[in-house]
Ligand SMILES: C[S@@+](CC[C@H](N)C(=O)[O-])C[C@H]1O[C@@H](n2cnc3c(N)ncnc32)[C@H](O)[C@@H]1O
């Protein structure tokens with residue numbers, strides 16, 4: 001039976017990408033478009049209908065390929081800015097997931113929200129429609145940092161959103177970014193403390209990534225903004241980890257902290273490598289092979305799973321959806337070895353760590369804790385209950401930890 005060794009493979013998640021923003025933040029490289037970028041002919045008004053049409057096509061494709069997924073355990077709307085759409089559109093898409101696959105009775109249903117785009121009525125409509133969580137793009141609580149990041153919201157918008165969510169029984173998370181040009185260590189402490197004071201049960205804190213294609217990337221290349229500094233970012237990571245842990249939010253993934261039991265189940269699913277279907281321009285999907293042997297008989301270049309990714313531009317994507325064809329830009333087979341690499345990279349980001357049992361099955365040879373002695377001696381990881389768990393040093397030097405573990409596993 002599929003998934004008998006890796007029980008988490010029985011989980012099924014649905015991601016819906018909403019590729020629209022009111023305006024683009026200068027640092028952001030996500031697949032998102034403003035009305036000006038899109039021009040005439042690509043409509044936000046019809047977007048929910050198109051996603052629902054894609055769901056039906058994908059469901060048919062799954063069944064044609066012997067993939068019969070269980071009811072969705074989590075749903076996540078990301079972007080872009082999902083909350084740029086009317087709340088009723090988001091709820092209709094949730095209803096369509098229930099029709100296509102079913103929804104577990106305790107399903108976690110999250111949307112990302114730009115604090116500018118939601119008010120109490122909007123949040124109430126989401127809660128009434130079955131949403132359980134909302135993740136606000138707070139980024140910073142310091143006005144000059146928000147300006148550098150081109151954010152249009154104020155710290156007060158975030159507080160109002162979190163309060164409204166709490167009144168409707170929704171769990172709240174906030175996203176923070178550290179390392180913006182001009183942000184001092186004290187600015188960062190202010191932002192982390194402000195997030196804690198909001199009373200949220202979950203915080204994501206990301207180091208600013210600078211992509212050369214963004215407005216910020218061009219300004220840094222031209223020398224009009226300073227480059228983020230690795231030591232400054234490491235110091236800010238430690239500040240976040242210290243302040244959040246002291247406030248009762250424990251790290252459970254390198255960039256994520258939560259009160260016990262309030263982790264994002266959806267994101268944990270990605271890191272545990274479960275099956276998910278992604279809808280919308282640029283969204284990725286990931287399925288285990290329906291007939292995959294999970295008893296150690298699969299090896300090396302044998303097929304372990306399938307990955308596909310949707311066409312990135314909304315107009316091209318929409319054309320394909322209208323033909324009732326899967327709107328994919330591409331698809332590829334994931335081999336057992338490639339999957340083992342992903343298991344290592346993802347597992348070493350997690351507080352629960354990397355299970356040696358599972359990795360041994362995926363690699364087809366037994367791995368012992370002793371083989372990992374070099375990374376333990378360097379203080380990058382510890383062994384807990386047969387799992388390799390990164391230390392804080394291992395979180396800060398995660399790329400080195402992963403590279404060493406690849407070497408130890410012969411990958
Ligand atoms: C799709 S956005 C969240 C929702 C909404 N669009 C917003 O920004 O308010 C997801 C998160 O990715 C993070 N992010 C985006 N670009 C980033 C970058 N270049 N470096 C670090 N984090 C980034 C931000 O924290 C952002 O909140």
Ligand code: SF4
Pocket residue numbers: 020021023024025028029030032079080081114137
């Ligand atoms: S950070 Fe969020 S609001 Fe800003 S451009 Fe990216 S997706 Fe849009």
